[in-house]
Amino acid sequence: MGGDVSAWSQRLSGKKKKIIEELVQGQESANHLQILFQETGRHLSSSKKEALIDKILRSFDQTLAALSSVDSAEVSTASNQDSADTRKKPAASKEKRGCYRRKRAAQAWTIVSDTMEDGHAWRKYGQKEILNSKHPRSYFRCTRKYDKGCQATKQVQRMEDGSQMYRTTYIGTHTCMSYSSKTPPLIVTNSECWETGTVDDGDSEILIKHQHHEHSDPTPTSLVVKKETKEETSTTPSDVTDLDCIMWKDIVGDGELEYCSEPAEMVSNMYPSCTEISPNFEMDFGIKPLEFEFDECAL
């Protein structure tokens, strides 16, 4: 075991270095771009712009890829620590209480929809009044949690603006593939900017329509993205590609769907399993720079 830990930490420090290098490079490139824009404004040659943008995007891409692998290393190590963790907890007053560990946010992403339905089978396990919120938040877990070990959960809360919309935060990914054929309309958005994309699951096409755009041409644009139809062929959960993630990638992968970030934690946590969507997604859509927080053990 000791050798494994040593090798792991070496591998991790290498990744850390890579992450820092890429972030620094991305930052420098961004700064450079900013200066160029300030100096030359719109007259900057497009090839130069493209080169810089490419460089920035590549840096973030590399960073996210490196982060992704660090994250999985963290996860496996954390679980090892869990088993060895002798942290004493006061005995629960009720026998089985207090034996759960709150999840550190896995991949998480938020959608706003006019329905809570999303084609998955969920079981409600809790509801809470949330401070400064008119509506309670409901907590759901996948119904296959126990028979398939599916870790997916979601939180649903009515929007504050009085509309019949629900903000749904998905945490973790489905490993059970209990996807039904019926997927309801889905709107991928953020409550503040209300840049919406409607996803209608008729057969296999998803239509995303931009209703407005604050920072660019207000003319509505639309795009059609093919939705992959996945067969339930995998036999082991670890081989299963998460459909939610696929859908998300399909939705945002090629299009200019704006995603105004949830708290940085949400976005950064979404990337590890959806790294393909990261570069353009982030840079094209004006998402604030991610603030990565690294655990000491990870760096």
Place this chain on the structure above:
DNA sequence: GCTATTTGACCCCT
């Protein structure tokens, strides 16, 4: 009787 939902308690995390 089985399964899903409700709800108050418990406890993690910031």
Place this chain on the structure above:
DNA sequence: AGGGGTCAAATAGC
């Protein structure tokens, strides 16, 4: 300390 995520007993619905 308090907000919020999870647990699990009680309850409802079929």
